[in-house]
Amino acid sequence: AQSVTQLDSHVSVSEGTPVLLRCNYSSSYSPSLFWYVQHPNKGLQLLLKYTSAATLVKGINGFEAEFKKSETSFHLTKPSAHMSDAAEYFCVVTATGRRALTFGSGTRLQVQP
């Protein structure tokens, strides 16, 4: 079985300050992990993915995430928030035997001017 827990449903930061969106996962096998972003009334866009290569993964728009097996975490970070980063972010896991993705419940990021 596999599952994903996004630890914060809402995160609010000021423009120019760091962003941290937390994600813990559970998987019986070596997982693949993804972060997606969703803007209002839009589909999901892939930010980055981890697939058992380097544990520090760099994505688009300055985001990165670190896979920590000992902590079963895959937190998303960005050094400096921009107003355009305001959106919903989903942590996603997939693993052997699963034909599709398991989504976290999402974290809504607000960026204050």
Next chain:
Amino acid sequence: DGGITQSPKYLFRKEGQNVTLSCEQNLNHDAMYWYRQDPGQGLRLIYYSQIVNDFQKGDIAEGYSVSREKKESFPLTVTSAQKNPTAFYLCASSPRRDRDPPNQPQHFGDGTRLSIL
């Protein structure tokens, strides 16, 4: 540009009516998926198809039906048996799985918002 097209963007259903949501992709992907998104929740899998003329139920298939007659098309029908159909529906696709665990990300359409009249 390659991508996934969902139509319509907004759809209204009357009581007892079946409605069909369209999903077309020109990415030459083998696998296609339908998800349902409710406010404050992640996506839940309705149906998926790994190849033409084959599809599998996901976690919440009751009240829904699909077909996969062509590689590029995967329409979803919301039947009258689905008592709470109001939601945002997302279609996705990915290349055929070539290894375990699957590491190909899914590409998403812009969704269809379904409401009850």
